[in-house]
Amino acid sequence: xxxxxxxxxxxxxxxxxxxxxxxxxxxxxxxxxxxxxxxxxxxxxxxxxxxxxxxxxxxxxxxxxxxxxxxxxxxxxxxxxxxxxxxxxxxxxxxxxxxxxxxxxxxxxxxxxxxxxxxxxxxxxxxxxxxxxxxxxxxxxxxxxxxxxxxxxxxxxxxxxxxxxxxxxxxxxxxxxxxxxxxxxxxxxxxxxxxxxxxxxxxxxxxxxxxxxxxxxxxxxxxxxxxxxxxxxxxxxxxxxxxxxxxxxxxxxxxxxxxxxxxxxxxxxxxxxxxxxxxxxxxxxxxxxxxxxxxxxxxxxxxxxxxxxxxxxxxxxxxxxxxxxxxxxxxxxxxxxxxxxxxxxxxxxxxxxxxxxxxxxxxxxxxxxxxxxxxxxxxxxxxxxxxxxxxxxxxxxxxxxxxxxxxxxxxxxxxxxxxxxxxxxxxxxxxxxxxxxxxxxxxxxxxxxxxxxxxxxxxxxxxxxxxxxxxxxxxxxxxxxxxxxxxxxxxxxxxxxxxxxxxxxxxxxxxxxxxxxxxxxxxxxxxxxxxxxx
Numbered sequence: 001x002x003x004x005x006x007x008x009x010x011x012x013x014x015x016x017x018x019x020x021x022x023x024x025x026x027x028x029x030x031x032x033x034x035x036x037x038x039x040x041x042x043x044x045x046x047x048x049x050x051x052x053x054x055x056x057x058x059x060x061x062x063x064x065x066x067x068x069x070x071x072x073x074x075x076x077x078x079x080x081x082x083x084x085x086x087x088x089x090x091x092x093x094x095x096x097x098x099x100x101x102x103x104x105x106x107x108x109x110x111x112x113x114x115x116x117x118x119x120x121x122x123x124x125x126x127x128x129x130x131x132x133x134x135x136x137x138x139x140x141x142x143x144x145x146x147x148x149x150x151x152x153x154x155x156x157x158x159x160x161x162x163x164x165x166x167x168x169x170x171x172x173x174x175x176x177x178x179x180x181x182x183x184x185x186x187x188x189x190x191x192x193x194x195x196x197x198x199x200x201x202x203x204x205x206x207x208x209x210x211x212x213x214x215x216x217x218x219x220x221x222x223x224x225x226x227x228x229x230x231x232x233x234x235x236x237x238x239x240x241x242x243x244x245x246x247x248x249x250x251x252x253x254x255x256x257x258x259x260x261x262x263x264x265x266x267x268x269x270x271x272x273x274x275x276x277x278x279x280x281x282x283x284x285x286x287x288x289x290x291x292x293x294x295x296x297x298x299x300x301x302x303x304x305x306x307x308x309x310x311x312x313x314x315x316x317x318x319x320x321x322x323x324x325x326x327x328x329x330x331x332x333x334x335x336x337x338x339x340x341x342x343x344x345x346x347x348x349x350x351x352x353x354x355x356x357x358x359x360x361x362x363x364x365x366x367x368x369x370x371x372x373x374x375x376x377x378x379x380x381x382x383x384x385x386x387x388x389x390x391x392x393x394x395x396x397x398x399x400x401x402x403x404x405x406x407x408x409x410x411x412x413x414x415x416x417x418x419x420x421x422x423x424x425x426x427x428x429x430x431x432x433x434x435x436x437x438x439x440x441x442x443x444x445x446x447x448x449x450x451x452x453x454x455x456x457x458x459x460x461x462x463x464x465x466x467x468x469x470x471x472x473x474x475x476x477x478x479x480x481x482x483x484x485x486x487x488x489x490x491x492x493x494x495x496x497x498x499x500x501x502x503x504x505x506x507x508x509x510x511x512x513x514x515x516x517x518x519x520x521x522x523x524x525x526x527x528x529x530x531x532x533x534x
Contacts, residue, residue, distance in 0.1 A: 039120035042131050048120075049135060049216075052113040052142035056106035057289045058153050059369065060098045060296065061086050061514075062474035067316070067440075067487040068467075069306040071502070075494075076340040079305035087306045088489070089505065091515040091534070097290040097364065101517035103153065107146040108172065114143040115175045127205070134207030141206070141217040141225065144198035147171055148229060151191050154532065156513045157481035159445035160234045163189035167513075167530065184522075185530050192233055199226055214278035214286045220246050221285035224372035231380045232482060234446060239384035246284075246377050254374040255404045256282040258330035268299050271331070272350035276368045283370040284377075294351030294367040297472040299336055299343075308471070309342035310335055310496055315436040316427070317468050318346065322438060323420045323461065327408035342496050348472045369473065375401065376475075379466045386458045387446070394458055401465055412461075414454060421460045422452035434490045434498040438464050443484030443507040459483075480505075481512050510534055 039045055063069070064086045071087065082094035092100050117139040127133040150169045151158075159166070168191035170184070203226065208218040217225070223246035230238040247254055257280075264270060272294070278286050296303040313319040318333045336343045355363040378397055385394035391414040399412045424439045439460050442448060449455045463483065467476050480487060484507035493499035505511065513532045515521070522528040 039116070040124070042129070042135065045117050045120050045132075045135050048113060048117050049138055049142065052110050052117065052139065053215075053287055054103070054106040054110045054146060054149075055287070055289055056097055056102040057287065057291065058098070058100075058103050058149065059289060059367075059474040060292045061100065061103070062153075062477035063293070063297065063472065064306055065089060065514075066474075066476040066480055067485075068308050068312065068471060068476050070309055070312060070498075071489065071491045072305050072307060072309065072340070072342055073491050073493075073499075076305040078301050078303055078340075080303070083303055083306060088503065089509075089511040091518075093518060098292060099517075100153065100514050101519060104150065104517050104520070107150050111143050111146045111172045112175055114139040114146070115172065118143075119175060130207070131209070133205040134209060137202035137205040137207070137222075138217050140198040140202035141222055143173070144195045144202070144229075145217075145225060147191060148195050148225075148232075151188060151195075152232070152478055152481070153514050154516060155188050155191075157478075157484075158188055158192055158232055158234065161445050163187065163192065167532065168192075170529070195229065196233070199229060212278065214283060217285060220374075221372050224284050224374070224377045227377050227380045228372070231383060232478070236384040236387045240381055240388070243377050243381035243384070247374060247381070251374065251378060252400060252404070254281045255378065255400070256280065256373070256375055258405045259407075262330040268347050269350070271347040272298070275348050276350060276370065282374045284372040284374065285370065286368060287371045288366060288368050290364050291349075291367045291369075292365055293349045293369070293472065293474075295365060297345055297349065298347075298351050299334065299345075300351070301341055304341055304343055307341075307343045308345055309492065310337070310344045311342075311492065311498065312436065313344040316438055317464070317471060319344070320438050322464070323412065323417065324402060324406045324408045324410055327406050327410065329405060330407055331405075342492065346471060375404070375469055376466070379462060379469060383459070383462045383466075386455060386462060387448075391454065391458060394462070398461055398465060401469070405468070414458060417461050418452075418454055418457040421457035424460075428486075428488055432498070432501060433504075434488055434501045436498075440485050440487070443486070444482065445484075484508070 039048060064083060069087065082092065082096040082099065085092045085094060096102070118136060121127055121132055121136050124132065127136040147169065155168055156166050164187045166188040167185045168188040171186065171191055171194045173194065203222055206217060206219050206222045210216045223242045226242035227239050227246060230242065261271065261274065264274065276286065277283065292303055297308070313333055318329070331346065333344050333346055349367045349369050352366040352368065353363055354366050378401055382394045382397035385397065395412045395414050395417060402408065402412065421439060425437050427436045427440045428434060442456060442459060448459060463479055466479060470476055479485065486507050487505050488501050489503035490498045491500045491502060510533050516529050516531045520529045521531040
């Protein structure tokens with residue numbers, strides 16, 4: 001079977017199992033209808049693009065793979081084999097809605113949807129109206145975003161020094177009514193070039209004329225995507241350019257209003273629902289997901305064996321001694337503790353349940369989350385300012401973020417940032433290699449100068465702020481990959497402190513690229529997609 005055939009089989013079969021469970025993959029492909037002839041109006045194309053946003057996403061997997069969780073040992077039985085494999089950076093073999101296999105399948109189905117919309121627009125004579133231009137831009141961005149997320153899950157981090165030698169993912173830029181041959185895993189450099197092409201074609205024509213624009217790639221969301229993409233692409237000037245377009249001339253007014261959040265009724269349901277309010281300026285693109293996130297990283301015991309506990313909070317992020325001193329968060333972290341429970345979290349993503357059978361009580365765990373926010377975009381710009389030597393501007397952005405989430409009047413300067421972070425010890429330098437601080441060694445592919453120098457300390461500040469901003473959102477994993485941050489696996493003791501080191505993820509560890517799903521990867525029995533080396 002050819003590579004493209006395997007690729008297509010998997011994303012079709014995994015994502016439509018519920019409706020064609022009795023139809024084999026090959027049978028379905030043999031009878032695959034060409035529905036593009038029915039997409040003959042703008043309304044039909046717009047309705048199709050509603051399904052171009054994936055719902056089996058990597059939020060939970062990336063959060064559990066990162067250093068935002070610790071292992072609370074055998075006394076906490078709240079886990080399953082899927083989560084055990086994810087936490088241990090193993091090749092996942094367990095079935096789950098959030099498994100890498102389902103994420104892979106979902107992304108390629110959404111890519112196929114975007115490609116179908118693009119070909120339908122071409123069949124109408126091209127983007128000859130303003131609305132068709134907006135729909136074409138949305139389809140291009142959905143295609144680019146799905147490939148971008150696939151690459152950041154299943155490939156090593158993009159590094160300009162060797163991206164042409166790193167394995168990418170198959171870039172599907174057309175529908176596959178006939179299963180043609182595609183090259184097996186082009187280089188990561190090629191994939192990023194294709195993503196950039198789609199983004200640049202889309203950006204001039206993005207619109208916001210939707211009934212619910214925050215659930216589509218509107219203008220600000222598109223600029224935020226471009227800023228994040230170029231941050232990962234190591235093109236710092238372009239990060240600044242697109243972040244400026246996203247944030248506008250008054251970025252403070254675009255950030256999440258944490259002071260208002262602090263004035264609300266302090267209840268989990270209320271605050272988590274407010275966090276995902278599409279009317280907030282800070283929330284740029286809202287996505288729905290089949291996800292454990294609202295449970296596992298909410299006020300519940302569910303899957304709590306691997307948790308963000310009190311030790312992590314007090315030593316690495318939300319409750320640790322930091323540059324703002326004794327000043328506190330507007331919306332503080334919440335601690336849940338019991339004999340076998342240790343969890344300290346922000347109230348963010350809600351736990352939702354979609355009933356399939358209300359009488360039987362069966363259904364799906366769901367959540368809603370902001371895929372892009374202005375707060376993250378601001379920190380992306382701060383990082384790019386550091387890497388272009390604009391230290392005062394970086395410090396101004398860091399101050400803006402800090403004063404928005406922390407009740408403080410402190411104004412940061414490059415000198416103060418360097419003084420504070422150079423005086424902090426690095427993590428894991430104790431005798432057992434398990435003790436934490438807010439600082440870890442950085443090993444990016446690009447030059448950041450000497451440790452405790454100007455650039456490195458300012459990046460420590462940026463990454464520390466980004467970690468807090470993206471906590472419980474799965475994005476810390478991408479920073480770990482981009483900066484070659486080394487992290488440990490450790491079992492926590494009964495006193496809530498690190499007891500034993502069990503594993504270590506080195507800066508060049510091959511497990512940083514999640515393994516290609518078993519059903520699609522090449523093995524001794526079939527000619528599939530080249531697996532990631534192990």
